[in-house]
Amino acid sequence: KLIGQSGVVGEENNRLLLFLIFLSRQLENPLHALLLGKEGSGKKFLLGKISELVPPESRVPISSLSANALFYFERDALKNKLLVVDDLDHAHENGLAALRELQQKGVLYKPIPVKNASGKLKINQFEVTGPVSVAATTTRSRPADREFALCLQLEAIKEQNEKILAYQRAAAAGKISSADEERVR
Numbered sequence: 001k002l003i004g005q006s007g008v009v010g011e012e013n014n015r016l017l018l019f020l021i022f023l024s025r026q027l028e029n030p031l032h033a034l035l036l037g038k039e040g041s042g043k044k045f046l047l048g049k050i051s052e053l054v055p056p057e058s059r060v061p062i063s064s065l066s067a068n069a070l071f072y073f074e075r076d077a078l079k080n081k082l083l084v085v086d087d088l089d090h091a092h093e094n095g096l097a098a099l100r101e102l103q104q105k106g107v108l109y110k111p112i113p114v115k116n117a118s119g120k121l122k123i124n125q126f127e128v129t130g131p132v133s134v135a136a137t138t139t140r141s142r143p144a145d146r147e148f149a150l151c152l153q154l155e156a157i158k159e160q161n162e163k164i165l166a167y168q169r170a171a172a173a174g175k176i177s178s179a180d181e182e183r184v185r
Contacts (some may be wrong), residue, residue: 002184003019005180005181006049006184007176007181011046011154014035017150024082024133025054025131026080030040031133031150032135034088034137035152036138036153038140042154042164043137044137051084051135054106064086065091065092065099066092067095069095070099070108071126078128080131081133083137084135087137088136093116107127107129108126108127108128111124112125134148
């Protein structure tokens with residue numbers, strides 16, 4: 001009920017599942033979520049709204065997942081955090097591999113050669129530790145996704161659309177208080 005009062009319309013089952021998955025970030029073996037849906041189905045909106053229920057210091061938004069993005073965080077910067085990936089469809093394959101490695105093994109290693117003061121090459125080992133909980137959106141289901149996370153299909157039905165339109169009308173008429181929604185969050 002409170003999740004709905006925070007401004008999330010419909011998707012009662014998915015929003016509750018997402019919230020519980022996000023709470024699991026504090027566990028030794030956290031859960032992960034992948035929101036599946038067509039373009040414009042509200043995947044990013046739902047993911048964003050539910051992730052706002054997690055304290056800001058416990059979530060890491062990722063708009064673009066490049067090949068090396070995860071390797072350059074401080075060692076424990078991602079530990080017990082929720083990683084919110086906007087769109088897996090545009091993530092770099094090496095970035096996805098690193099993300100899955102962090103999920104499965106709870107640690108990432110990357111050796112980087114650097115020159116020391118005398119000009120000799122030395123290997124610096126970057127290490128990033130988890131555990132992490134990952135939530136992401138996608139328009140396509142790949143076989144590996146089923147190993148990656150709990151796949152949640154968004155409702156693309158008339159009833160859900162009507163709920164959203166009713167909410168938008170109420171907001172436009174001033175019947176919804178954004179201050180009340182913020183207080184609930």
